[in-house]
Amino acid sequence: MRAADVCYVGSLHDGMNLVAKEFVASREDDDGVLVLSVFAGAALELQDAVMINPYDVEQTANALDEALTMDRAVRRARMLRMRVCVSSWTSAEWASRLLSDVARLCSSPIPLMAELRA
Numbered sequence: 778m779r780a781a782d783v784c785y786v787g788s789l790h791d792g793m794n795l796v797a798k799e800f801v802a803s804r805e806d807d808d809g810v811l812v813l814s815v816f817a818g819a820a821l822e823l824q825d826a827v828m829i830n831p832y833d834v835e836q837t838a839n840a841l842d843e844a845l846t847m848d849r850a851v852r853r854a855r856m857l858r859m860r861v862c863v864s865s866w867t868s869a870e871w872a873s874r875l876l877s878d879v880a881r882l883c884s885s886p887i888p889l890m891a892e893l894r895a
Contacts, residue, residue, distance in 0.1 A: 782809055786812070786819075787837065788814045788817045789814070791819075798823070807853050807860060808852055808856055810826075811823060812829060812844050815828050825855035
């Protein structure tokens with residue numbers, strides 16, 4: 778993916794699609810622009826992408842134009858911030874948070890159905 782200057786991920790519904798993160802991780806030159814659907818799972822983390830609603834054709838066209846004409850310094854600053862985000866979210870970090878969440882949920886009392894109805 779390093780040959781691409783722009784990566785377009787126009788998902789209408791997304792769960793675990795990693796294309797956006799793979800594009801960011803591959804950009805060792807800290808350059809390039811990610812155009813990302815607000816419906817993509819990665820949109821919550823990759824805030825420096827150019828966000829689009831893929832149902833809005835005009836907005837998407839404008840976003841692609843913005844991506845293709847973006848100033849190099851702006852591209853690099855945005856990509857660098859996304860690379861920091863992607864590189865900090867390792868499998869060890871993910872596992873640690875998952876186990877912490879499970880432990881927290883297991884230690885919380887679960888209300889009985891009778892208590893919920895009251």
